[in-house]
Amino acid sequence: MATARVIIVGGGFSGTALAIHLARQSSTALQITVVEPRPTLGGGVAYSTPEPAHRINVPAARMQLSGEEQGAFDRWFRNQPECSLDSAAHCADGAVYPQRGMFGRYLAEQFAAAAKAHPQITLRHIQASAVAWEGEQLLLSNGEALQGDVLALAVSHPPPSLPRALRPFTSHPGLIANPWQHGVLDAIKPDASVAIIGSGLSMADVVASLGTRQHQGSLIAFSRRGQLSRDNLSGDWPEWTLAPQIVPTARAWLHHIRAEVVRAAEQQLPWQRVLDQVRVQGQEIWQSLPLREQQRFARHLRSWWDVHRYRIAPQVSTVIRQRQQLGSLKVLAARLDNIAAKGDRLAIALRLRNGSVETHHVDHLIVTTGPGHAALTASQPLLQSLSQQGVIRADQLGFGIDVDGHSHTLNREGQPNARLFVVGPAARARFGELMGLPQVADHAADVATQILEELQIAHAERCPPSAL
Structure with missing residues (x-):
C-alpha cells in the first residue's frame, strides 16, 4: 500500500499540534509535510516573538498539546535554565508565566520527539510559503510542487488590517502599522509621545515592549469602548458549575452569565471562575445559537467577551497599572475622527463617547487593532488561489474560513471537501471558542482523527483520493 501523504500549510501552534497528533494517532505509515516559512516550527505569530516582555497569558500549567498531558509544559519549563534566569516569570502563588518564545521552543521539541518516537511516520518541515493550488499540486515559493492525499490549512492570523482613515499615511514616519515587524519599536525614542489605536492584548504587549526600551513618554490608548483586557486569576480557586440555560439568544446568555457572576460573588468566588466555565x-453554547444570534454577539458583545476571556499576564498588568498610576498612560473610549500630518508628527482628533473631540499631537501612532480576520481568504496567495477557484469561501461572520462540523472546507456552493481541512482559529465561526488553548489543542486532535478516518475510507474504497 502506498504511504498516505498529508500536507499541512502553517507551522504555528495549530499546524504543529496537528502534525504531532497525526503521528501519535496513526498506526500505519504516513508522510506528514508541514509547509512553514519560519526556520522552526511551533512559533507562529504568537510564539515566535523574541520580545522578553511578551509572556503567555495563562499559567504554564494550562498550556498543553492535549488534555491527557496537563502540566507537561510547566514541568518542561521548570527544567530549563531560563526558569531560574527569568525571575519575572515566577508569581507569588507559585505559577509561572514564561516568555512566549519558550512555548514555541517546547512545541518544536515535541515535533522532533514525535518524529523519533514513531518510526512509521515521516515528519518533515519545508521552509517555504504555499503560493497556489494548481492541477492537484501545491506550489511553493521555493519552486517545489507537492502532491498529497489531504491538505490541512493551519493559517489563522493574517496581518493587521489598516483602518481606512490611516491608509493615506502608510508612508508617514509616524505611523507604525505593524508593531511586530523587526526593529520598528526600537526606533521610538524614550521621550516620544505615542498613541495606540486598540486597547486589547496587542496594545498591552506594545506597552510592555516599550517598557523594556525605557520609554517614558506619554501614551494614549484608545478604542471605541476603551476596555482593557482583565487580569488573570491568581491562587487556587474551586471550579464553578453553571446553572442550566436553554434560551438560545445572545441576550439571554448575557443576563444568565451576569446572574452567575453575582451568585459566585455571594460564595466569595471571583468572576473569572464563572467565565472559565x-x-x-x-x-x-455557540453552536446552540442560530446565525442571527451569533451575528448579534459578534456585533454587540464580542469586544466585552474578549477583554474578560483573553486576559493578560500579571507581569504585563503590572506595567500597565504602574504607567496609569504615574499618569503616563491614558486609556480612552474614543474613535479616530480625523488625522493630519504635521511634519514628522501626526495630529489625531479623537471623538469621545460624550461627543467631545480631543486633538493630540504625537510622534507615533501604533496600530494594534488585531489581525484582519475578515479578509483572511484574501490575505495570502494560497488562500486567494483556493478562493478564486471556488474551493473555499469566507464564513458569514467574517471570522475566517467556512467549514462543516468535521472541519472540511465548504466550497462556493456550500459543499464539503473530504480532502481539505481547516485546523485552528480560522474555523471558529463554526465551532465557537477556538482561539486559546486548550480548545485549539483539542481541535487539532479531533482534526487528526478525522483525517485518519478519511484516509482509511479512501484505502477501503481501493481508489485514488479525489482531487482537492
Missing part, C-alpha cells in the same frame, strides 16, 4: 462550554 463559560469558556469550557463555549463551543456547545
Whole structure:
C-alpha cells in the first residue's frame, strides 16, 4: 500500500499540534509535510516573538498539546535554565508565566520527539510559503510542487488590517502599522509621545515592549469602548458549575452569565471562575445559537467577551497599572475622527463617547487593532488561489474560513471537501471558542482523527483520493 501523504500549510501552534497528533494517532505509515516559512516550527505569530516582555497569558500549567498531558509544559519549563534566569516569570502563588518564545521552543521539541518516537511516520518541515493550488499540486515559493492525499490549512492570523482613515499615511514616519515587524519599536525614542489605536492584548504587549526600551513618554490608548483586557486569576480557586440555560439568544446568555457572576460573588468566588466555565462550554453554547444570534454577539458583545476571556499576564498588568498610576498612560473610549500630518508628527482628533473631540499631537501612532480576520481568504496567495477557484469561501461572520462540523472546507456552493481541512482559529465561526488553548489543542486532535478516518475510507474504497 502506498504511504498516505498529508500536507499541512502553517507551522504555528495549530499546524504543529496537528502534525504531532497525526503521528501519535496513526498506526500505519504516513508522510506528514508541514509547509512553514519560519526556520522552526511551533512559533507562529504568537510564539515566535523574541520580545522578553511578551509572556503567555495563562499559567504554564494550562498550556498543553492535549488534555491527557496537563502540566507537561510547566514541568518542561521548570527544567530549563531560563526558569531560574527569568525571575519575572515566577508569581507569588507559585505559577509561572514564561516568555512566549519558550512555548514555541517546547512545541518544536515535541515535533522532533514525535518524529523519533514513531518510526512509521515521516515528519518533515519545508521552509517555504504555499503560493497556489494548481492541477492537484501545491506550489511553493521555493519552486517545489507537492502532491498529497489531504491538505490541512493551519493559517489563522493574517496581518493587521489598516483602518481606512490611516491608509493615506502608510508612508508617514509616524505611523507604525505593524508593531511586530523587526526593529520598528526600537526606533521610538524614550521621550516620544505615542498613541495606540486598540486597547486589547496587542496594545498591552506594545506597552510592555516599550517598557523594556525605557520609554517614558506619554501614551494614549484608545478604542471605541476603551476596555482593557482583565487580569488573570491568581491562587487556587474551586471550579464553578453553571446553572442550566436553554434560551438560545445572545441576550439571554448575557443576563444568565451576569446572574452567575453575582451568585459566585455571594460564595466569595471571583468572576473569572464563572467565565472559565463559560469558556469550557463555549463551543456547545455557540453552536446552540442560530446565525442571527451569533451575528448579534459578534456585533454587540464580542469586544466585552474578549477583554474578560483573553486576559493578560500579571507581569504585563503590572506595567500597565504602574504607567496609569504615574499618569503616563491614558486609556480612552474614543474613535479616530480625523488625522493630519504635521511634519514628522501626526495630529489625531479623537471623538469621545460624550461627543467631545480631543486633538493630540504625537510622534507615533501604533496600530494594534488585531489581525484582519475578515479578509483572511484574501490575505495570502494560497488562500486567494483556493478562493478564486471556488474551493473555499469566507464564513458569514467574517471570522475566517467556512467549514462543516468535521472541519472540511465548504466550497462556493456550500459543499464539503473530504480532502481539505481547516485546523485552528480560522474555523471558529463554526465551532465557537477556538482561539486559546486548550480548545485549539483539542481541535487539532479531533482534526487528526478525522483525517485518519478519511484516509482509511479512501484505502477501503481501493481508489485514488479525489482531487482537492
